[in-house]
Structure formats: structure tokens, C-alpha cells
Amino acid sequence: MxxxxxxxxxxxxxxxxxxxxxxxxxxxxxxxxxxxxxxxxxxxxxxxxxxxxxGSRKQFSLKLNPQGTDFQKKVWEYLEQIPYGKTCSYLELSKALGDSKAIRAVANANGKNPIWIVIPCHRIIGSDGSLTGYAGGLHRKQWLLNHESPFKQMSLF
Known part of the structure; x- marks a missing residue:
């Protein structure tokens, strides 16, 4: 390695x-x-x-080899399909994977994502739109979501 x-x-x-x-x-x-x-x-x-x-790349083109369980890999593969600038809730992710009751398992797999940013676990938010857990810290998650947002905040000062 x-x-x-x-x-x-x-x-x-x-x-x-x-x-x-x-x-x-x-x-x-x-x-x-x-x-x-x-x-x-x-x-x-x-x-x-x-x-x-x-800001010149919105999609990654890399050979990935994350180590995890089959379920974790299934979650991570789905995360890669969430487009730049978009978000998805844990519930939506659970439903997309076929089991709306698997929210905790999905959240756990999301939290164990070994490939920061490239597998975009930062794009997963709470059903109410809130920022929820992020291994890199919520301040980084907020920064990444702002960075990807099509609506850039302008500062007056």
C-alpha cells in the first residue's frame, strides 16, 4: 500500500x-x-x-477499492450515484436500497465510508434537512455542501 x-x-x-x-x-x-x-x-x-x-471537478474518475462488508459496499455504491450539488436523506437512501427500516444500518455504513469526498457521504442529511453526524465534523460537512451548492452565498463584508 x-x-x-x-x-x-x-x-x-x-x-x-x-x-x-x-x-x-x-x-x-x-x-x-x-x-x-x-x-x-x-x-x-x-x-x-x-x-x-x-471547483473545476464535479465527478471523480478513480479506481476505488474500499474495504467493507457487502452491505457497506452496496451503500457506498449508491452514495456514488448522488450527483454533485444534490443531497439525499437517510430514509430516502434506505428506501432506495430496498428497506425503509434499515435507516440505522445505512447510517452506520455511511459513517464507515473509507473514501472521503470521492464517495460522497457528506451528501446524506436528515429527513428534515438537518446536518446529521459526519466523521469529519459537521463544520466540514457544511463546507462541502456549500462548496457544491449551485447557490453561492455572497459576503457583503
């Missing part, structure tokens, strides 16, 4: 993967040394994340 650290507007991110694909992208809550030379198998991921944060 190869690893690199990149800097994003939300902090340092760690990318892990190999020729079989990206296995994890995680946001770190500590200051880290940015990797000087990014391993070749991770270069495209680092570039695409930079483009996402620059």
Missing part, C-alpha cells in the same frame, strides 16, 4: 491505495507534513481532489 498526505482547504488528507485502487481517503485532525513526491498510483487521486476543491 502506498500513502501520501495532501493539503486541502479543510485540512490535511491522507490517501492510501495501490494498483488495485484507492482504499481510503481520510481527513486528519492534525497538522502533517505534505508528501513531497506522491506515489504514481496515488497521483491521479491527488490531482482530482485538487480539482474538486478548485
Amino acid at each position: 502506498e500513502t501520501c498526505i495532501i493539503y486541502t482547504p479543510l485540512g490535511y488528507a491522507k490517501i492510501v491505495g495501490d494498483v488495485d485502487g484507492i482504499t481510503s481517503i481520510s481527513i486528519l485532525n492534525t497538522e502533517e507534513k505534505v508528501t513531497d513526491i506522491i506515489p504514481e498510483v496515488l497521483e491521479d487521486c491527488a490531482i482530482q481532489l485538487k480539482e474538486y476543491f478548485d
Whole structure:
């Protein structure tokens, strides 16, 4: 497995993967040394994340290899289908997966998503539109949703 650290507007991110694909992208809550030379198998991921944060990329094209249960992978595959700038509730996600009573299991799988941003678990919100749990912190979830919003807030000051 190869690893690199990149800097994003939300902090340092760690990318892990190999020729079989990206296995994890995680946001770190500590200051880290940015990797000087990014391993070749991770270069495209680092570039695409930079483009996402620059606003020039709305869809990722990466080989992914997340590790999890079959159910978790099914949830993560569905998350990848939620378009940039759109959100979905846990209930809608549960219904789409065929069981409206599986909200807790779906929420648990969502929370264990190992590939930050690329598998967009930040696009899942409460049925009432509220921001609910996010492993990277609700402030980051809000930032990501604002970043993807077609309605940009303008500051007067």
C-alpha cells in the first residue's frame, strides 16, 4: 500500500491505495507534513481532489477499492450515484436500497465510508434537512455542501 498526505482547504488528507485502487481517503485532525513526491498510483487521486476543491471537478474518475462488508459496499455504491450539488436523506437512501427500516444500518455504513469526498457521504442529511453526524465534523460537512451548492452565498463584508 502506498500513502501520501495532501493539503486541502479543510485540512490535511491522507490517501492510501495501490494498483488495485484507492482504499481510503481520510481527513486528519492534525497538522502533517505534505508528501513531497506522491506515489504514481496515488497521483491521479491527488490531482482530482485538487480539482474538486478548485471547483473545476464535479465527478471523480478513480479506481476505488474500499474495504467493507457487502452491505457497506452496496451503500457506498449508491452514495456514488448522488450527483454533485444534490443531497439525499437517510430514509430516502434506505428506501432506495430496498428497506425503509434499515435507516440505522445505512447510517452506520455511511459513517464507515473509507473514501472521503470521492464517495460522497457528506451528501446524506436528515429527513428534515438537518446536518446529521459526519466523521469529519459537521463544520466540514457544511463546507462541502456549500462548496457544491449551485447557490453561492455572497459576503457583503
